[in-house]
Amino acid sequence: MSEKEFETCFNKHYETFCLRVALIINDRDVAEDLVQEAFVKFWENKPAVLNQESIPAYISKMAVNNALMYLRTRRQTGIKYEELKLSTPLEADSTEAQLDAKETENLVTKALLGLPPACRQVFILSRYEEMSYKEIAEELDISVKTVENHIGTALKRLRAALLSLLLLAWQNFI
Structure with a gap:
């Protein structure tokens, strides 16, 4: 390189x-x-x-x-x-698609920040770093069941947070 x-x-x-x-x-x-x-x-x-x-x-x-x-x-x-x-994140290019992607990324980031720290950490390792539940459990010195519980909690809370944001956006659109 x-x-x-x-x-x-x-x-x-x-x-x-x-x-x-x-x-x-x-x-x-x-x-x-x-x-x-x-x-x-x-x-x-x-x-x-x-x-x-x-x-x-x-x-x-x-x-x-x-x-x-x-x-x-x-x-x-x-x-x-x-x-x-x-x-503040890096300035996005002026294209509308990139602005929409940046806004969506910011909404997801805010939703992630609303998670409890341990839950957020497990979710990031699973979804962003693509680690298996077993790898996460070994890395964090917790059980696989605890990893499963954190992922379940994270998904529930993220769905709820992002759904409410979507509903707010829809109301503003109408």
Whole structure:
């Protein structure tokens, strides 16, 4: 991977990775540090076995693993989590489709932020990081049944939150 390709990858995926990690750890500033650390580690090691298409997924996984290690360290030292500091997303391009996608993403993000932290973390690992229930249970040191319960709770709450937002949008439309 050339330096130019790496820079393009960074510019394309940095904000998304930061949002993903911030949803896990509830701290935007620390999330940025952890994502930057993942990009630096990748650049320093540059695994030769990866094809170009899998590089973003690899770096994303590194960033999420950094977040999980951060949480584990915080939990072990007894430090309480800080409230999530929301930041503005990157400006969307001017096309209407991209604006709609960004608005939808923001609504989903707000709904995710309404979940209890443990439930949100399990949901993100399952749906965004595509980890199996067993992998999540091992990573977080919880039972598979607890993972199932968190996913069920998350889906119920997200459906309710997004349905009410959809109904509000529909009422404003009429």
